[in-house]
């Protein structure tokens with residue numbers, strides 16, 4: 001029996017508002033003797049009625065054809081367009097974006113360029129430092145029409161948390 005991820009969330013009160021299919025246009029399963037998976041799913045979960053929606057995003061639909069990232073340091077980095085669309089559609093400038101699996105910092109870069117505050121968590125120091133560099137660069141070039149977020153600071157270890165909230 002196949003279990004949809006939303007079944008894990010049901011008892012918690014979160015509801016699936018939209019599922020998006022990311023068509024990344026390729027994959028790697030050379031010896032698997034089955035069809036190669038070219039897609040990933042993005043689940044937009046909401047709780048209660050306090051969620052946000054930017055009507056400018058309505059035309060994007062539920063299938064996003066965005067080529068996978070080739071040139072970033074992290075081996076499975078997202079293309080920045082992916083978190084950018086999610087952040088733009090469901091948050092306002094100044095809102096807080098959390099990425100608990102930060103990797104090379106793609107979501108953080110997209111967040112701060114759009115004037116959102118960002119907190120990221122990453123357990124591998126190599127990727128944490130990579131994200132630190134990338135988000136610090138992104139902080140220098142946010143959207144010119146949006147107020148610049150606070151400076152980036154690294155929280156005390158052992159929690160490897162990257163925090164642009166300025167606290």
Ligand SMILES: C[S@@+](CC[C@H](N)C(=O)[O-])C[C@H]1O[C@@H](n2cnc3c(N)ncnc32)[C@H](O)[C@@H]1O
Nearest residue numbers: 074077078101102103104105106121122123124
């Ligand atoms: C798929 S990668 C994220 C890639 C990221 N979206 C990007 O574009 O660079 C997942 C990351 O989560 C980190 N990770 C896995 N388990 C973790 C945990 N329990 N706490 C913090 N980070 C974790 C891994 O080290 C890895 O870098």
